[in-house]
Amino acid sequence: MNNPTLLHHAVETMEVGSKSFATxxxxxxxxxxxxxxxxxxxCRHCDDVIDDQQLGFPGExxxxxxxxxxxxxxxxxxRQAYAxxxxxEPAFAAFQEVALAHDISPTYAFDHLEGFAMDVRGARYETLQDTLRxxxxxxxxxxxxxxxxxGVRDEATLDRACDLGIAFQLTNIARDIVEDARVGRCYLPESWLEEAGLDRLHFADRAHRPALAGLARRLVSExxxxxxxxxxxxAGLPLRSAWAIATAKEVYRRIGVKVYGAGETAWDRRQSTSKQEKLLLLAAGAAQAVRSRAGASPPRPDALWQRPR
Incomplete structure (x- = not known):
């Protein structure tokens, strides 16, 4: 089961597909x-298949x-992987190994595929709750x-893990507003567009960048x-895992901070973190992981979007 070819494929996919998480x-x-x-x-393969891309870029x-x-x-x-x-196919052989080894619920896998189905259906997002879903x-x-x-199985820690994924995606949406608009996608709540005097077809036009920057800041704040x-x-993760996750959290959050601070120029180039910044955030993540070992975690705020159970 421990196929080195699959690992090589996965490492290559990560290095090209997500520099933010690779470190x-x-x-x-x-x-x-x-x-x-x-x-x-x-996950990357499924995303690429739906968008007809290879590692985030147009295929041949x-x-x-x-x-x-x-x-x-x-x-x-x-379904074949679970059976x-x-x-x-390396992506599905890899998923099969992981899903069966860690008893990952098929509900989770198919909930993820539903996100791609929403793109295929051209789903629209009227409210922030729709975007969060x-x-x-x-x-x-x-x-x-x-x-x-x-190794997490308790529901409270799983809620926090879900919250991190949601935060990552809100950051991604803010960073990629204009790029997504070019392929006809809009994940901003349409009620926000209406409040800002923007319409769904032209909201990303350069002339609307000041208003769009306000919506991006609002999304980053959310x-x-x-x-x-x-x-x-x-605190619910093993120490090394906590270090990795805290570092990834700080890297993604820094991207959101950059979008927030760049204003209407946020989409002139893709916002990212430098190698030096990642090293500093790696140290910050280590400190957070160590601090998480002491003291009780505060309760999760009731106002946050609640995942389905």
Whole structure:
């Protein structure tokens, strides 16, 4: 089961697909890191298949299948993985290893695929609650699966893991508003657009950047209580896992801070963190992980979006 080829594929996928998480992933113990990388490879593959891309970039030739057919294929192969079928695609062989080894609930896997189904259906998001529901499917449930890999089974810590995924996705949405608009997607609540005097078709036009910057700041602010909740969940993780997750949390949060501070120029270039910044945040993550060992965590705020149980 411990196939080195699968690990190589997963490492390569992480290095290209998520530089923000790649540094933090090196902090896990070897066994946990392998499973985390394998799960990420499946998530990245599913995302790429739906968008007809390779590691986030356009493929050499467009797929002959419709998005609906590609989604159906992902669902079928995921069911095969749980059924123990022999799988040759690296992403699904990797997912099968992780899902069966860590008893990851099929509900979580198919909740994640529902996020891609929302994109395929062209789902619209009228309120912040609608956007948060999308965030749960594409990222919150990934936090749940990651936490299970780290040995978490108690519901309270799983809630915090889901909150971190939601915070990550709110940050991603703020960072990628203009990029998403170019392919016809909008994850900002339409009620926010209306309040700002923007419409769904032209909200990302350069002429509207001052108003759009205000909405991005609002979204980044909405992510903060979810980041805080995730910090309170570090105590429920093994120390090395807590260090990795705290570092990833700080890296993503820093991206949101940059979007917030850049204002209407936030989308002139993709916001990211430098290697030096990542090293500083790695140290900050270590300090947070150590502090999490002492004292009780505060209760999770009732106002936060609650994942389905």
């Amino acid at each position: 933090a992933s090196k902090l896990f113990d070897a066994k946990t890191r392998r499973s985390v990388l394998m799960l990420y490879a499946w 030739a467009p797929s002959a299948q419709t998005p609906q057919q590609r989604l159906a294929s992902l669902e079928r192969k995921t 123990g079928a022999q799988l040759h 999308y965030c749960y499917h594409v990222a919150g449930v990934v936090g749940l699966m990651m936490a299970q890999i780290m 992510a903060e209580p979810y980041y805080d909740s995730a910090s309170a969940g570090l």
